[in-house]
Amino acid sequence: MSSVAVVTGASSGIGAATARRLATEGFHVLAAARRTDRLAALVAEIEAAGGAATAVACDVTSDESVAGLATAAAALGPVTLLVNNAGGARGLDPVESGSVDDWQWMYDVNVLGTLRVTQALLPALEASGAGTIVVVSSTAGFTVYEGGGGYTAAKHAQTAIAGTLRLELCGRPVRVIEIDPGMVRTDEFGLVRFGGDAGKAAAVYAGVAEPLVAEDVADCVAWCATRPQHVNVDRLVVRPLAQAAQHKVHRVG
Ligand SMILES: NC(=O)c1ccc[n+]([C@@H]2O[C@H](COP(=O)([O-])OP(=O)(O)OC[C@H]3O[C@@H](n4cnc5c(N)ncnc54)[C@H](OP(=O)(O)O)[C@@H]3O)[C@@H](O)[C@H]2O)c1
Numbered sequence: 001m002s003s004v005a006v007v008t009g010a011s012s013g014i015g016a017a018t019a020r021r022l023a024t025e026g027f028h029v030l031a032a033a034r035r036t037d038r039l040a041a042l043v044a045e046i047e048a049a050g051g052a053a054t055a056v057a058c059d060v061t062s063d064e065s066v067a068g069l070a071t072a073a074a075a076l077g078p079v080t081l082l083v084n085n086a087g088g089a090r091g092l093d094p095v096e097s098g099s100v101d102d103w104q105w106m107y108d109v110n111v112l113g114t115l116r117v118t119q120a121l122l123p124a125l126e127a128s129g130a131g132t133i134v135v136v137s138s139t140a141g142f143t144v145y146e147g148g149g150g151y152t153a154a155k156h157a158q159t160a161i162a163g164t165l166r167l168e169l170c171g172r173p174v175r176v177i178e179i180d181p182g183m184v185r186t187d188e189f190g191l192v193r194f195g196g197d198a199g200k201a202a203a204v205y206a207g208v209a210e211p212l213v214a215e216d217v218a219d220c221v222a223w224c225a226t227r228p229q230h231v232n233v234d235r236l237v238v239r240p241l242a243q244a245a246q247h248k249v250h251r252v253g
Contacts, residue, residue: 001077002028002052003128005225006069008060008117009086011038013186014136017214018083021222023051027081030073032058060086060113070120079124081225084114085136087158089193092147103150110154114161122174130229131174134221135162139182139237143246151193166234175232177224182239183249185211207251212240 005022009015011033019029023046031039031053039055046053056072059065073079087110090102114135125131140152141159159178166176183205190201205211217238224233242250 002026003078003080004028004030004073004076005081005083006030006032006073006079006117006121007083007085008032008058008113010042011035012188014181014184014214014217015083015085016042017218018085018221019053020046020049020051021215021218022081022083022225023049023053025222025226027052028076029053030056030069030076032056032060032069033086034059060117061108063116066116066120069117070124073121074124078128079121080128080130081132081134082118082121082125083134083136083221083225084117084158085134086110086113086117087136087154088189089148089151090195091150092193093150094147095149098150103153106150106154107157111157111161114158118161118165125174126172129173132177132225132229133162133165133174134177134179134225135159136217136221137162137178137180139180139239139246141178141180145246162235166232173229175229177233178235179217179220179224180235180237181212181217181220182237182243182246183208183211184214184217186214207253208240208242208249209252210240210242212238 005027007019010019010031019031023029036057043053043055058069090105137158138155141155144152162178185205194200
């Protein structure tokens with residue numbers, strides 16, 4: 001029986017790429033998100049390529065929905081990997097005028113979503129005897145920037161969960177890995193951030209020859225998750241070559 005890897009936010013971007021990649025690594029992927037039509041297409045694609053995957057509708061902001069995710073995972077086999085990827089940003093407003101609703105959404109999905117899903121899956125991960133929890137945070141988890149107050153606050157909190165959990169689980173068979181990507185060009189991250197404004201979303205990557213793509217982050221997740229179980233990659237920071245720091249991006253033209 002294959003090990004089960006649960007990937008949240010698998011309906012697009014980094015989550016979908018991670019699901020595809022983990023299937024090629026031999027995991028039975030449990031792909032979770034709210035948009036089930038997209039998940040169904042992803043599962044069909046993975047199966048057509050010879051992999052194993054199952055879709056489950058899950059809203060990480062709902063206790064009941066996340067409980068259903070844990071039940072679905074346990075029914076598939078030993079759960080050895082959880083990738084907490086669901087998340088995102090809303091708005092690029094200064095703190096003085098930022099929308100409380102946007103901040104609430106970012107906190108609910110990135111922070112409390114990670115907490116809720118981790119709590120629900122931890123018993124199965126521990127029972128497997130070789131569990132791994134990946135938290136997809138961000139370089140925003142350790143850096144702040146103008147207009148990023150809500151997102152960086154949420155990602156700092158998500159990073160704090162990863163660090164705290166690693167300390168608390170020391171001596172138990174579950175490792176905790178934090179992956180912090182810089183600029184990744186995905187189809188929806190910018191659209192979600194800018195309320196569907198494609199121009200503003202595209203401007204983030206203007207002149208950057210090669211931002212990271214979702215598959216680059218999936219590659220990092222897969223590499224960390226397939227190290228021998230005694231090897232814990234605490235934190236992996238990954239950026240495009242053109243981005244030396246949050247504020248230092250090489251743009252052409
Ligand atoms: N793109 C970047 O530059 C970048 C950089 C660093 C870190 N990250 C982080 O990487 C992760 C993925 O980003 P991405 O670029 O792949 O963004 P994306 O394409 O917008 O994907 C976000 C995913 O989260 C899911 N999601 C949102 N709300 C949810 C909820 N309430 N319950 C369950 N799933 C939910 C979405 O699925 P549904 O809408 O179908 O539910 C979607 O699959 C995020 O945590 C993001 O903060 C991104």
